[in-house]
Amino acid sequence: MSKRGPSTEQIHHPFRAPEGWDAVPVPVMKASTVLFKNTAELHRPRRQDGISYRYGLPGTPTTYTLAARIATLEHAEHCVLTPSGLSAITLTSLAFLQPGDEVLLPDNVYGQNRHLAGGLLARLGIAHRFYDPLDASAFEAMLGERTRLVWLEAAGSITMEFPDLIGLLRACRARGVLTALDNTWGAGLAFNAFEVAPETAPGLGADLSMQALTKFPSGGADVLMGAVCTRDAALHRQLVAMHEYLGYGQGQNDVEAVLRALPSIALRYRAQDAAARDLATWMAGRPEVARVLYPALPDSPGHAFWRAVSPAASGCLFSAVFRPEFDARQVDAFVDALRCFGIGFSWAGPMSLAVPYDLSRSRSLGLPWAPEEGGTLVRFAIGLEEVEDLRADLAQALEVLGG
Ligand SMILES: *Cc1c(COP(=O)(O)O)cnc(C)c1O
Numbered sequence: 001m002s003k004r005g006p007s008t009e010q011i012h013h014p015f016r017a018p019e020g021w022d023a024v025p026v027p028v029m030k031a032s033t034v035l036f037k038n039t040a041e042l043h044r045p046r047r048q049d050g051i052s053y054r055y056g057l058p059g060t061p062t063t064y065t066l067a068a069r070i071a072t073l074e075h076a077e078h079c080v081l082t083p084s085g086l087s088a089i090t091l092t093s094l095a096f097l098q099p100g101d102e103v104l105l106p107d108n109v110y111g112q113n114r115h116l117a118g119g120l121l122a123r124l125g126i127a128h129r130f131y132d133p134l135d136a137s138a139f140e141a142m143l144g145e146r147t148r149l150v151w152l153e154a155a156g157s158i159t160m161e162f163p164d165l166i167g168l169l170r171a172c173r174a175r176g177v178l179t180a181l182d183n184t185w186g187a188g189l190a191f192n193a194f195e196v197a198p199e200t201a202p203g204l205g206a207d208l209s210m211q212a213l214t215k216f217p218s219g220g221a222d223v224l225m226g227a228v229c230t231r232d233a234a235l236h237r238q239l240v241a242m243h244e245y246l247g248y249g250q251g252q253n254d255v256e257a258v259l260r261a262l263p264s265i266a267l268r269y270r271a272q273d274a275a276a277r278d279l280a281t282w283m284a285g286r287p288e289v290a291r292v293l294y295p296a297l298p299d300s301p302g303h304a305f306w307r308a309v310s311p312a313a314s315g316c317l318f319s320a321v322f323r324p325e326f327d328a329r330q331v332d333a334f335v336d337a338l339r340c341f342g343i344g345f346s347w348a349g350p351m352s353l354a355v356p357y358d359l360s361r362s363r364s365l366g367l368p369w370a371p372e373e374g375g376t377l378v379r380f381a382i383g384l385e386e387v388e389d390l391r392a393d394l395a396q397a398l399e400v401l402g403g
Contacts, residue, residue, distance in 0.1 A: 031056035073188040076229035078236035085212025088226030095242035099125035101148035108156025136167025162302030181206040190313035221349030272316035290374035294318035321374035337397035347381030
């Protein structure tokens, strides 16, 4: 062979690192093109288990390793990864809903899931209604001929109601309706999505568990990723098929960041849960605050349902409802006065965050408090700072309310 040019030499370089390398981290395998040894291998039929090294998009050894670890975290058998938590929601709804079907959503569902149902799903001729996650008998009466999929979320977004998971899942089981749990809050650590109450309701669980890996699994506020897990091979095949239609893939550096964070997820969850418990209890005792929404607090909506499913874990999120005499502008001034809390969305990263919410357009069935009982709500996400520093910061910021 004549001497090849420097580009060809680089691209077709013959050196291959010897076999036998092993280390704790999973190697980052990047590819769009995946090479076949020869044409015979190219013509061989695809494997049926969803794992195939034919092209970078469906997966690489790095992404399949992450998927297997997330399946383990979720007590599941199968897992597909998606580019964000939201895309995992979209994947699930598109994989199982057809024109003419109906999907039921809890009234406190993650806002972008509500947006998807009212927008794209409605355009596709898929109906939706909202249910009260605390009222399983009213929910049961809503299940109809067309109800194909039920979304569950425990605890719900922003207002933190813990649903009657056992009652809701029993009603769906009795009618054979598919259930998908947005398990971002529990992260697979608070309770098992596929068997939510092994003592009192053995075998009862969701069919699908979706998670924003953006939150606890990443833990770094630096990655967007999602996952949908199941124990059912047929459901998994439907997810893989839709995943292929949508052309979802992940950046391998992002996959590596999540792999790197998973060994500390349980420690981080426990630490952030303990700090949130401390601060939620402290905030509930403050005169400026009408109530604190945090499942472990006895007067938080759905507390008894929380105790039945997740008594050891209450997550890193709580919301404080300020007394009605403080208007939204004053509560904004309190948030602006915080120094250890960033103002921003997402959660479960290292930095604590605070966001005031106007829920007037994101609830169909009303709020868990009357206007004379409470006013503006601030959602807190507790990070990894020392809890004493966060408490002192909340105390100094509350002074702007003249309390
Ligand atoms: C953040 C979040 C999502 C969406 O995750 P992204 O990765 O930000 O798209 C979905 N559900 C819940 C409950 C979330 O908190």
